Amino acid sequence: MVIINLSGDIMEAIASAPGKTILFGEHSVVYKQPAIATAVNKRATISIKRSTNGVSTLRSDDLQFEAELDTENKSYNLIRGKPGIIRYILEALFSTHDHSPIDIKLSLNIPIGSGLGSSAAVTVATLAALHKFHGIKFNKHLIAKKAHIVERNVQGIASPLDTLVCTNGGMIYLSRDKMVSRFNLNFKSSFVIGYTSKRGNTGKMVRSVRALKNRNPRILGSIIKTMGQIVDEAKLAIISGNNQKIAELMNINQGLLDSIGVNTTELSRMVYSARRHGALGSKITGSGGGGSIIAFCPGKSNEVHDALNKYDNAIKIALSNEGVNLKYR
Missing domain, CATH: 3.30.230.10 (Ribosomal Protein S5; domain 2)
Structure with missing residues (x-):
């Protein structure tokens, strides 16, 4: 405007x-x-x-x-x-x-x-x-x-x-x-974001992963390459609307994020709480070390939201096609 x-x-x-x-x-x-x-x-x-x-x-x-x-x-x-x-x-x-x-x-x-x-x-x-x-x-x-x-x-x-x-x-x-x-599609599945009072530091976590990779180049190189392969598989699953596959890949991705040292006790608690209360898949979103998880929970967003909100913070989100604009007030 x-x-x-x-x-x-x-x-x-x-x-x-x-x-x-x-x-x-x-x-x-x-x-x-x-x-x-x-x-x-x-x-x-x-x-x-x-x-x-x-x-x-x-x-x-x-x-x-x-x-x-x-x-x-x-x-x-x-x-x-x-x-x-x-x-x-x-x-x-x-x-x-x-x-x-x-x-x-x-x-x-x-x-x-x-x-x-x-x-x-x-x-x-x-x-x-x-x-x-x-x-x-x-x-x-x-x-x-x-x-x-x-x-x-x-x-x-x-x-x-x-x-x-x-x-x-x-x-x-x-x-x-x-x-x-x-993506040329209308993806309306339900997501919940859970986040702790302990905020992650993106720069610090990126440097930490880089240091771990420098100490273990072959192992971390393989993990990072596998993460990339997960993204490619997820792209196909999203295009085809395969919710089970999307969730499965999220859970695998979470294990790899844990292996590179960006998980915390609080994030792990939210990941597993979300799954117990109906999320098909859940993982860290963002840099980790604090911060947030994302839970994929078609038909169960209320249950997952309420469970995460008991001990941490939670917010239900919808995906949006609208980018930056000059007309929104």
């Missing part, structure tokens, strides 16, 4: 982007293996307008957060709340903004630390709003590329998968040569 005054100047630019979840391929995607991820029906919305007092500000009522920004030096003065997501917004501003004073408002219905790509969604939405605010042509390819650079600069290392999905929406297959293809 874009609000324009009578002189033709943009008064407010509003953009939103979906969260995402990785179905198959976390960690192995770092080593040129394929991955499958999908956008979900939880979104981040960013609005940008000129500041009236000469100071750039960022506010989010959802996160109970407010800060004054120095966009040129990528610094901030925290007024209330926890900094968290601000580093991604500052990095996006540094890459695209002219450092004139602006007011930014963030609305977020993606739980932080839930494995649903809140940072990628916020980054993509911020860049899209900035492009419109500054009259830059709306180009999804460019936004996804910039967003990946932002995430890499903040985290130290990042796969392009999250920002690709948050930009384009839908379910995508990222090939070994980094070509993106979109």
